[in-house]
Amino acid sequence: DEAELIQSLVKRILTKLKNTPLxxxxxxxxxxxxxxxxxxxxxVNSKGVLILGFHGMGGIGKTTLAKALYNKLVVHFRRRSFVPKIREASRMEGGLESLQAKLISNLTSSKESGQRIENVGAGIDLIRSLAFEEPVFIVLDDVDDLRQIKALAGSRDWFYEGTRIIVTTRDKEVLPESIVNVFYEVKELTSPEALQLFSFHAFGRDQPNKSLKGAAEEIVALTGGLPLALEVFGSFLYDKRRAEEWRDALQKLRWIRPQSLQDVLMISFNALDDQEKCVFLDIACFFVQMTMTREDAIYILRGCGLNPEITIKVLTAKSLLKIIEDGILWMHDQIRDMGREIVQRENYDHPSMRSRLWDRNEILTVLKNKKSAFAYFIEMCKTCFPWKQDNEEVVTLQTTCFTRMVDLRLLQINHVALDGGFEHIPAELKWLQWKGCPLKTFPFDNCPQDLGVLDLSESKITSMRERRHSKKQVQKEKNPLTRVRFFSCLPSLNSFKKSIKFSRWQKN
Ligand SMILES: Nc1ncnc2c1ncn2[C@@H]1O[C@H](COP(=O)(O)OP(=O)(O)OP(=O)(O)O)[C@@H](O)[C@H]1O
Ligand SMILES: [Mg+2]
Structure with missing residues (x-):
């Protein structure tokens, strides 16, 4: 009938709009x-304001359920917002304000990524004024601190009648009963559902092969109806069809702590070869947080002498990695955290002994503390990624602190000032991102020999060192820079086009 037709039309139009469905x-x-x-x-037809709290352990399917419900209900609301990754986003400086800004821009369906919110109080006032005009539908995903709910949906009487809000959390304790009026525990899948999900990943269909049915059922029982574990373990067994391989896998599962998601994920990680492990860890420690595309990651990793196309394919086949919209790399938090923990476990006490560093404070301590930096094997430290936070002073690092890091492959020193000679930058470096480089002149007399990507976007560089960097020299170099980002500001470089691939970088 007409109403249904209109509903389905509305749905189709909504699908085309950003922000829904997910x-x-x-x-x-x-x-x-x-x-x-x-x-x-x-x-949705009843009056009143509902703030519904989904709780349950990590990887159980809270976000998935919230997304599915959002997609189902979103047609009933003109103003709506799905706010993802609240736990993670609010760790950043100004995180709560930027979450508020996201919520506000969704609710006003403004195209901009959001106005700047001065402080949490101001954000609350804005949200209240919007939310009081008409019913809204909001999902606040992955909350782990009372302050987050207080900033985004602090009280039921902020909202217009008919409003529906879903808050998801691993920890029910952070949801106060004064705000959340109904709790819903997201529980494990039932055994038949779990077997179905596992079979989808292990066999590509909704039930197990006859010959492996018994093993499949036992695996499902051991993984305890946890969707993420079923997904990863099922994918782990996808290309294995021999009974011994399954027996082996079962044996490994029997040894782990009951229903321990991390242990199940580790089985899959341990079965990777060295190169796959390396790429997995690079992605978990750096690339996912940089929202890097598959293409860019491949480019960087190939520069490191790896075979990233195949490796990324393997990781996605094993459900350890996903490629989402626009080709962006995505990992489930639990999987990413497992990767980071593997690196932290290389040496809990001394970050300078780890293969990868991504925590800004740890990096600064390692680099600034000459004593420790020289006492430990900094060469273990293959990758460092400090980044600048807003309204913060520029950090200056001595180039000499890189001397020991002879294995350094990837280095990100955005908005950092360097002091000292550039000959200390390790020759092995494959990728250097130095956005916002404060220098006026191109810093390298001789670029690190193996450098494949140099990203100096947003920097102040306006000139080259004429004498050394002649066209001839760049062409003569063994491994000339293959991609220089944002060098269009350098007129003198236009003549190097043959040896420097400007490619699509130049556009943005
Ligand atoms: N009902 C389901 N059917 C199929 N797959 C599911 C289902 N629920 C969850 N999954 C899969 O399991 C994984 C974990 O789910 P999800 O991210 O929703 O968990 P979560 O409870 O939000 O975890 P966290 O607390 O870590 O945020 C996802 O990769 C998802 O695709
Ligand atoms: Mg979640």
């Missing part, structure tokens, strides 16, 4: 059953 799991299972349970609670 991609849910590849093989969703058990969602309909949960919708049935939630239908009565959420009832």
């Amino acid at each position: 991609g849910v799991a590849k093989y969703p299972v058990g969602l309909e059953r949960r919708f049935e349970e939630l239908k009565r609670i959420v009832n």
